[in-house]
Amino acid sequence: MRRVARTSSSASTTDGVLHNRIAVLRAERGLSRQQLADAVNVNYQTIGYLERGDYNPSLELAFRLSEVFGVPIEAIFSRRPLRPMSEELYGTPPQRKEANG
Amino acid sequence: MTARTSGWRPPPIFTTARLTYTLIVALLTVLLLLASLAGLGGGWMMLAYLSFVVLTAWTLRRAREEAGTWFGLRAVRRGLVVALLVDCAALVAQPAGAYLFILALLVLLNVALGWATLRMASAPEAALDERQESFRNRSHRIAYLSFGLVGGAIVVAQVAGPVSRAWVTGALNGGALIAFLELLFVLPGMVVAWLEPDHLAPESAVPALDGRARLALGMLAVAIAWPVLLSVALVVLPARTTSTVRTSTVRTLSADPSLRCVELMANSRIGIGVEAQIPVHATACGDGRTASAGYGLNQSDCLIASATFATVTADQCGRTVGPDGTLRFTYGAMVRPSLLPFLGREVTMHVVVDRDGRVVRFP
Numbered sequence: 001m002r003r004v005a006r007t008s009s010s011a012s013t014t015d016g017v018l019h020n021r022i023a024v025l026r027a028e029r030g031l032s033r034q035q036l037a038d039a040v041n042v043n044y045q046t047i048g049y050l051e052r053g054d055y056n057p058s059l060e061l062a063f064r065l066s067e068v069f070g071v072p073i074e075a076i077f078s079r080r081p082l083r084p085m086s087e088e089l090y091g092t093p094p095q096r097k098e099a100n101g
Numbered sequence: 102m103t104a105r106t107s108g109w110r111p112p113p114i115f116t117t118a119r120l121t122y123t124l125i126v127a128l129l130t131v132l133l134l135l136a137s138l139a140g141l142g143g144g145w146m147m148l149a150y151l152s153f154v155v156l157t158a159w160t161l162r163r164a165r166e167e168a169g170t171w172f173g174l175r176a177v178r179r180g181l182v183v184a185l186l187v188d189c190a191a192l193v194a195q196p197a198g199a200y201l202f203i204l205a206l207l208v209l210l211n212v213a214l215g216w217a218t219l220r221m222a223s224a225p226e227a228a229l230d231e232r233q234e235s236f237r238n239r240s241h242r243i244a245y246l247s248f249g250l251v252g253g254a255i256v257v258a259q260v261a262g263p264v265s266r267a268w269v270t271g272a273l274n275g276g277a278l279i280a281f282l283e284l285l286f287v288l289p290g291m292v293v294a295w296l297e298p299d300h301l302a303p304e305s306a307v308p309a310l311d312g313r314a315r316l317a318l319g320m321l322a323v324a325i326a327w328p329v330l331l332s333v334a335l336v337v338l339p340a341r342t343t344s345t346v347r348t349s350t351v352r353t354l355s356a357d358p359s360l361r362c363v364e365l366m367a368n369s370r371i372g373i374g375v376e377a378q379i380p381v382h383a384t385a386c387g388d389g390r391t392a393s394a395g396y397g398l399n400q401s402d403c404l405i406a407s408a409t410f411a412t413v414t415a416d417q418c419g420r421t422v423g424p425d426g427t428l429r430f431t432y433g434a435m436v437r438p439s440l441l442p443f444l445g446r447e448v449t450m451h452v453v454v455d456r457d458g459r460v461v462r463f464p
Binding site: 033041042043044045046048049052054055057058060061 | 229230231232233298300301
């Protein structure tokens with residue numbers, strides 16, 4: 001479900017992409033796009049564009065998202081691919097460990 | 102759309118969209134007044150149609166912002182942009198008679214474009230979020246950079262020499278000027294429609310159109326279909342012909358007691374609104390040996406037809422007197438609606454008067 005965001009001129013990254021987990025955080029909280037859009041004061045289409053990586057937010061919008069989700073900005077956006085939340089909480093699955101050697 | 106919290110500002114009175122609509126409505130009104138002054142028969146019909154178009158545009162603007170997922174597709178929005186450009190090209194080409202229909206279509210397409218782009222290009226900053234604002238600014242930059250190139254070329258042509266100056270003066274006239282103004286005001290909206298990615302499908306089921314949106318779409322369909330229907334009606338509906346035949350006063354002025362003259366008046370009216378009128382007014386006499394034309398029934402009488410949003414071309418026009426002294430006059434005309442010039446119908450008027458001055462056939 002998590003989408004990889006493309007970068008824009010407003011957010012330069014080392015590997016050329018800005019990753020986010022807005023869709024996961026929104027789903028966890030049971031929020032619709034419209035509800036999240038109302039909470040951060042943007043059009044609901046903008047939430048969709050953020051989720052699918054068609055738009056990178058301003059710092060102000062990133063902070064508003066951080067406040068709504070109650071997590072730090074680096075938990076929502078990252079310059080490196082974000083690991084699934086379950087992996088971050090419980091570690092890497094065994095089969096992945098074997099596969100990685 | 103949601104309003105930004107950072108500082109409330111009163112909405113501007115002169116937005117691009119309002120200026121555009123005012124300009125188009127003013128132009129339509131001037132053209133209509135000119136048409137009425139020129140004595141065109143379909144003036145009232147056209148006034149009713151243009152009023153309906155303005156009402157449709159107003160209803161469409163008041164319909165809800167989200168026009169459904171269909172308008173959210175970039176392919177559909179690009180189709181709308183192409184339709185607008187074709188309409189502008191048609192304005193430049195200035196087809197005779199179809200001018201007002203093309204302008205009316207331009208109004209409707211502009212409303213549809215505003216609907217499809219959520220009027221992002223002309224919206225005040227207070228009505229846009231940061232993504233929409235940056236997209237609007239980008240579209241304005243692209244649009245006016247392109248327009249600047251065209252404007253620069255015009256300026257160069259103006260100062261280059263008398264020949265190019267005369268060309269610019271001739272080219273930027275009438276429909277071309279309207280097309281120029283249309284692009285000047287609406288090009289940013291076209292860029293938004295062209296570039297913005299597909300809108301997201303709604304998370305819940307698409308709600309059925311509310312009453313106002315259904316009414317707006319219905320009015321839009323009628324506004325587009327009406328000129329087409331009237332154009333087809335011109336070809337399909339039977340002609341309404343009135344005719345009068347009476348003894349002419351020419352007889353009383355003549356010294357020949359055997360001379361019998363008749364005055365012939367007929368008017369064939371075809372179509373409603375998109376219509377043509379073909380009149381015949383003549384006097385014919387017969388003295389017992391041969392019939393002759395007293396007044397009318399000449400080549401020039403085949404040129405007095407009038408038409409509104411239609412064209413009339415005389416393809417038969419001839420007067421003959423047979424060996425039995427019978428006078429025959431035939432006036433045939435091809436009537437075509439300006440909007441659908443590939444359709445057409447033949448209308449023929451006959452005048453046959455025998456040598457005794459009796460009307461055998463009319464019209």
